[in-house]
Amino acid sequence: MKKSLLIGAAAVGVAAGAVAVRAGLRSGRRTETLPTPSPTEPVIEPGIDAQSFLDHLAEAVRIPTVVYAERERNDPADILAMHAFLRESYPLTHERCRVETVNDLSLLFTWEGTDADADPIVLMAHMDVVPVEPGTEDDWLVGAFEGKTVDGELWGRGTLDDKGPLIAVMEAVEHLASTGFTPERTVILAIGHDEEIGGAEGAANVAALLNERGVRPWFVIDEGGAVTDALPPLTTDPVALVKVAEKGYVDLELTATGEGGHSSFPPKQSTIGALAAAIQRLEAHPMPARIDVLRPFFAALAPRLDPRLRPILTNLGVTGPAVSRLLASKQETNVMMRTTTAVTMVSGGVKPNVLPQEASAVVNFRILPGDSIESVIEHVRNVVGDDIAVLPVGEMRGEPSRFSSTDSPAWKVLGTSIEETFPDAAVAPWILTGATDSRYYSDFAGDIYGFAPFTGEMDMLGAIHGTGERIRTSDAETAVSFFCRLIRNAQPDA
Ligand SMILES: [Zn+2]
Incomplete structure (x- = not known):
C-alpha cells in the first residue's frame, strides 16, 4: 500500500474549524438522536491457533x-x-x-x-x-x-x-x-x-x-x-x-518554448519566465474540491461522531460550503476531497549567458474519483493557456x-x-x-x-x-x- 493514512490529521482539521462552521448552521434546526450501538462480544472462529x-x-x-x-x-x-x-x-x-x-x-x-x-x-x-x-x-x-x-x-x-x-x-x-x-x-x-x-x-x-x-x-x-x-x-x-475507491495518477509535463539566444538581448519574457508564470497559475487554480465524496464517510460515522460535530458533518447540504472551505485550508484534509497538484521537477537552461529555447516542468496529479486523466489535462490546458505545451509523461499512469x-x-x-x-x-x-x-x-x-x-x-x-x-x-x-x-x-x- 502506498502510504496514505492521512485521516488522523484530517480529523484534526475538521475539529479545528467546527465551531466556525457550526455558527453557520441555521438555528433551531433539529438534529436526529441516533442510537448508540451496544457493545457485544466478537464472533471468533473456534480452534484458531x-x-x-x-x-x-x-x-x-x-x-x-x-x-x-x-x-x-x-x-x-x-x-x-x-x-x-x-x-x-x-x-x-x-x-x-x-x-x-x-x-x-x-x-x-x-x-x-x-x-x-x-x-x-x-x-x-x-x-x-x-x-x-x-x-x-x-x-x-x-x-x-x-x-x-x-x-x-x-x-x-x-x-x-x-x-x-x-x-x-x-x-x-x-x-x-x-x-x-x-x-x-x-x-x-x-x-x-x-x-x-x-x-x-x-x-x-x-x-x-x-x-x-x-x-x-x-x-x-x-x-x-x-x-x-x-x-x-471525530469519535473516541x-x-x-x-477502502471503497482509490485515487488515480498522472504526470504532466509543461513546456514553454521560445527564441533562445544570447542573454545580452533578452525578450520581455523568457521561456523560464513563461513556465514559472504557468506554474504559478496552476498552483493558484487547483481542480475543484468536492466535499460530496466524504458524505458516505461522515454518514457511516454519524452515530459515533462527537455530538458537537454531528450536525455539522451530517448536514453537508447546509454546511457543505463552509466545511469544504475549512478542509481545503489544511494540507491534510485538502487531499481528501480534490485532485491534487504537485510540481515535482523543473528544468531549463544550460549556461548563465544563454537563453534556453525550452523550459519544462513535471507536475504530479493524484486524481480524485469523479475526475479523470482527460479532465485533468483539459483543466491544466485551460489554466496554463495555449503557449504552454501539456503532455502526459512517464510509465506511471492510472485513472481513479x-x-x-x-x-x-x-x-x-x-x-x-x-x-x-x-x-x-x-x-x-x-x-x-x-x-x-x-x-x-x-x-x-x-x-x-x-x-x-x-x-x-x-x-x-x-x-x-x-x-x-x-x-x-x-x-x-x-x-x-x-x-x-x-x-x-x-x-x-x-
Ligand atoms: Zn501494500
Whole structure:
C-alpha cells in the first residue's frame, strides 16, 4: 500500500474549524438522536491457533522480500524463498487449492467451490515490502527484518503491509481446510510480488489471467484499510476504515518554448519566465474540491461522531460550503476531497549567458474519483493557456477507481464480517490516496474493497513504509478469524 493514512490529521482539521462552521448552521434546526450501538462480544472462529499466526508472520518478516523501483536490483531468490516458506507452512492449503505461479513470482491459489454457478471471491495480498530508508535502521526498536516481539507487539517491515494480511489469509484457509470445510463458492487467493513498485509484473498478470479465463469475481478484498482505536476528535470509538475507491495518477509535463539566444538581448519574457508564470497559475487554480465524496464517510460515522460535530458533518447540504472551505485550508484534509497538484521537477537552461529555447516542468496529479486523466489535462490546458505545451509523461499512469458499493450484498458480507470481529467499531467507507494492486481488477470484478483486520492508533497504522511498522500480538486470533468469517459469510447459503 502506498502510504496514505492521512485521516488522523484530517480529523484534526475538521475539529479545528467546527465551531466556525457550526455558527453557520441555521438555528433551531433539529438534529436526529441516533442510537448508540451496544457493545457485544466478537464472533471468533473456534480452534484458531494464534501462536501459529505469530510464528509464521515473524518467519515471513525474516525473508527480506524488499523491492526497488530499479527492477534489476530485486533478487527473485527472496520471493522464491517466500514461496517455499508458504508451501512448508500451509500444506493443506497447497493440497486443497490449485496453486499456480504467474510470471514466475506471483502466486495464485484457487480453492474450487462445489457450486459452479457462484462467482468466486478474490482475497489479495502481496509478498514484497518497501526498503527501510537508509540511515533510519537504528530508529527501529528491533531490527526491521528480525521478526521480534516486544511488549505485545510484533515488529518488522511488512507486519502491516502486507505480510500480516497475507499470513492471516493463509492461516484462515489452512484452518478452514483442517476443519473439513469445503467452499461452495470458489475462493481465490491472489498474492503479488511487486505491489510496492506498481504491480505491473505481478498483479497485472494475475488479473489478466483471471479475466482471460472468464473469472468474474463477486468481490475482491485487498489492502487499504484497518481498524483505528479512535479517530479524534471525530469519535473516541474504534473505526474500521474500508477502502471503497482509490485515487488515480498522472504526470504532466509543461513546456514553454521560445527564441533562445544570447542573454545580452533578452525578450520581455523568457521561456523560464513563461513556465514559472504557468506554474504559478496552476498552483493558484487547483481542480475543484468536492466535499460530496466524504458524505458516505461522515454518514457511516454519524452515530459515533462527537455530538458537537454531528450536525455539522451530517448536514453537508447546509454546511457543505463552509466545511469544504475549512478542509481545503489544511494540507491534510485538502487531499481528501480534490485532485491534487504537485510540481515535482523543473528544468531549463544550460549556461548563465544563454537563453534556453525550452523550459519544462513535471507536475504530479493524484486524481480524485469523479475526475479523470482527460479532465485533468483539459483543466491544466485551460489554466496554463495555449503557449504552454501539456503532455502526459512517464510509465506511471492510472485513472481513479470507481466507487464500490456500500449498499450491495458484497458490502453486507464484508461489513458483517467486520462487525462480528470488531463489534465496537464503526465501519466507514474511505478513499485511499495511494494505489494498490486491486486496481487491476476494476474492469472485470464486482465490488473491490480494501481492509486489513489489524488495530492500532493512527500513528501506529501510519508506520506503514516508515519506521516502527508493527502489529499487536493480541490481534492474532481476530485477524485469522476475520478471514474465516469472511469466507464463511460469503458462501451462497450463509
Ligand atoms: Zn501494500
